Amino acid sequence: MRWVVFVPFFGVLVAATVFGYMLSQGEDQGSAPSTRIGKVLPTLSLQDLSDEDLIRVNEDLYGSPFLLNVWGSWCPSCRIEHPVLNKLADEESVRIIGLNYRDTRDGGQEWLVDRGDPYEFTVFDPIGEFGFDLGVVGAPETYFIDAEGIVRHRHVGILSERHWDNTLRDVWESL
Amino acid sequence: MRWLLLFVLVLQSPWLMAQTIGEGTGLLTPDDQTLVEPLRQFSSSDLEERFHRLNWTLRCMQCDNQAIGDSNAPVSAQMRDRVARLLEDGYSDREIVDFMIERYGEGVTYRPRLGGHTIWIWVAGFALTAFLVAVILGIRKRHSGPSDDPGDTKLTAEEQARLRALRERSRGESA
Structure with missing residues (x-):
């Protein structure tokens, strides 16, 4: 029965291993927990980036699965991500909707002219109100949303081709 | 300067x-x-x-x-x-x-709410403390038993004879 004394040490060791493993997993995938996963998108009522008279609401988004990509022309990482999105839209016909986050209208429009437009349409969220309700921390972020508007996955940071090939394509196809 | x-x-x-x-x-x-x-x-x-x-x-x-x-x-x-x-x-x-x-x-929040999964932090803390107290009490009890006290020891006549014989022998060896 002397071994009983070592049970707590053993317990701590096991816990440290498990938590360490979980931490390293999270960083690899670029996926982040979100309180929105499994829930429907918050209420949306924003102008379209290209047309201020056009108000986009939740129903405009739903119908088929899509990626909601949070971007801004001020965001250096989005520069790296943008070609990947172009490729996904062109080659794999992934439906992507843009959320232009805390940007200026001119800056956003110029960006799409210069770098190509992978988005079905982009909603304009200059103060970041919708982003705030969604729990956006910073750009870029990409939400995987099904046809009913339920958030299924959240990807924080640059969506790279490696991420897409490793895990995200499977997530997309499962929607 | x-x-x-x-x-x-x-x-x-x-x-x-x-x-x-x-x-x-x-x-x-x-x-x-x-x-x-x-x-x-x-x-x-x-x-x-x-x-x-x-x-x-x-x-x-x-x-x-x-x-x-x-x-x-x-x-x-x-x-x-x-x-x-x-x-x-x-x-x-x-x-x-x-x-x-x-x-x-x-x-x-810097003060996580009690309930859901956070309850386990408290339960685990108290459970571990209780376990350690039990282990310490167990060890103390074993060490404070009557058999550990040399003053209390009662030897049978046979054991006393064997002890005496052993002492004689060791005295003979050291001489």
């Missing part, structure tokens, strides 16, 4: 830092891209006090180990702004924290 200059600079640095943080915080507005913390007007000094207290109980989601009251990240500025607005709308402190948890998850 150079040293004197350096000394003066070092003396000034905390003040300089305070200045930059103060100037850098704030909300990014669409018409004005500079970050300036708005001069907030509260309808009562009580609200203002609660505002500052809440700022130090909510965590910045973009930076590590900073409260939103201490951070100049855009998302923190936005959260401060929202806290101020909710306070004016008559929300209680608890409702404001709930509002933030709904968007950013349990990690947003």
